[in-house]
Amino acid sequence: MSDSPHSIQFVDTADDVVRVVQLTDTHLCRARGGTLLGMDTDHSLQAVIDLVKAERADAHLLLGTGDLADGGARPAYDRLQVYFDQLTADNYWLPGNHDCREAMTAAASRPNRLCREIRISRWQLLLLDSQVPGKVGGTLGEDELAWLERALQAAQEHALHTLVCLHHQPVAVGCSWLDEQKVSDAEAFFAVLDRFAGVRAVLWGHVHQEIDRQRNGVRLLASPSTCVQFAPGSENFKVDDQPPGYRWLELHGDGRIETAVSRVRGVHFQVELDSGGYL
Numbered sequence: 001m002s003d004s005p006h007s008i009q010f011v012d013t014a015d016d017v018v019r020v021v022q023l024t025d026t027h028l029c030r031a032r033g034g035t036l037l038g039m040d041t042d043h044s045l046q047a048v049i050d051l052v053k054a055e056r057a058d059a060h061l062l063l064g065t066g067d068l069a070d071g072g073a074r075p076a077y078d079r080l081q082v083y084f085d086q087l088t089a090d091n092y093w094l095p096g097n098h099d100c101r102e103a104m105t106a107a108a109s110r111p112n113r114l115c116r117e118i119r120i121s122r123w124q125l126l127l128l129d130s131q132v133p134g135k136v137g138g139t140l141g142e143d144e145l146a147w148l149e150r151a152l153q154a155a156q157e158h159a160l161h162t163l164v165c166l167h168h169q170p171v172a173v174g175c176s177w178l179d180e181q182k183v184s185d186a187e188a189f190f191a192v193l194d195r196f197a198g199v200r201a202v203l204w205g206h207v208h209q210e211i212d213r214q215r216n217g218v219r220l221l222a223s224p225s226t227c228v229q230f231a232p233g234s235e236n237f238k239v240d241d242q243p244p245g246y247r248w249l250e251l252h253g254d255g256r257i258e259t260a261v262s263r264v265r266g267v268h269f270q271v272e273l274d275s276g277g278y279l
């Protein structure tokens, strides 16, 4: 959906294993201390950042996979940059349905913060834009899919493994209310992926819950939000009592992926468990 030019961000490392941290759906409000469904999203993000510092301080890359600000306000992205800069990992952002690309771009401390392709060691990471301004659900669109195909072709020529990242889920996750919002052209998306054997995983946010599946040998991964979680298997909107968390990934030179979710323990977070809606 983006018309930003295609530029590749090359990240140097002598390591064979690329260490990635995904922080998603941070939902920062305009002012510090704002809440989502009763939870202070600044407080929960700082708790997750503290956990990453303790567990994954040596990560190469930090990926923010959308809904970084709850209402797309510039001050939220300014604070996001300060939070992410507490970690030494290079951080990159892609937009979710709650985000404003212009405000993200203006706030990013480096113009390549919103780059769409990263190459590091034997890996290519692609950051797709599934946002449709004004809509909750996701669509990639013909231009984005054509770009994806060209990028995967280039990866194949360089014998790189690929991790594809986006905000919305490309498969049904089992929550009826969320699955109405899945990527509308997911069939075309997978038709492209199926043509390239180097695609190892697809990673997304939006669903505020952990998913780890396989499709045609490709790992399908979703991750908890750094704030409020949604209950797996729910027909209607339902908040879960799971704590905030993040996903780490280790991308090996032979294409293997090790990954898991880690959650904040021992910290109390206020949340409205009986809330009936989410804007």
Ligand SMILES: [Fe+2]
Pocket: 025, 027, 067, 096, 206, 207, 208, 225
């Ligand atoms: Fe979200």
